[in-house]
Amino acid sequence: MNWIDIGALDDIPLRGARRVKTTQGCVAVFRTAEDEVFATSASCPHRNGPLDEGIVHGRKITCPLHNWVFSLETGEAQGADEGAIATYAVRVENGRVLLDGTALARASAA
Secondary structure, three states, rough: HHHHHHHHHHHHHOOEEEEEEEOOOEEEEEOOOOOOOEEEOOOOOOOOEEHHHEEEEEEEEEEOOOOOOOOOOEEEEOOOOEEEOOOEEEEEOOOEEEEEEHHHHHHHOO
C-alpha cells in the first residue's frame, strides 16, 4: 500500500468530517465519537450531496441533501435507500491520518 499523509487527526472534529482533495479526486474523511476514522467518496450517489457536510452517527453518515444513510465501513446504503459509496483504507499513526493512495488510484482508473 502507498500511504498518503492527509493531515492531523485533530483537524477532524469528533462526529465530523473533512473533504480532502487528491490527484484522483475528492475523498471525505470521517471521525466518529469513538475516535474511529473512515474514508469514503465525497459525494452521495443520489444527487451528489457533499457527504463531508453530513451527519456522522455511529459508523454511518447521513447525506445533508436528502437524508440517505450510508455505512462508513462498507459504503452500502442503509434502510430503503439503494446504492453505495466507495470506501478507502485509512489509518492513524502518530496522530496523523494516512490514506491508502494505491486503492484510491485503482478506484479512479475504473
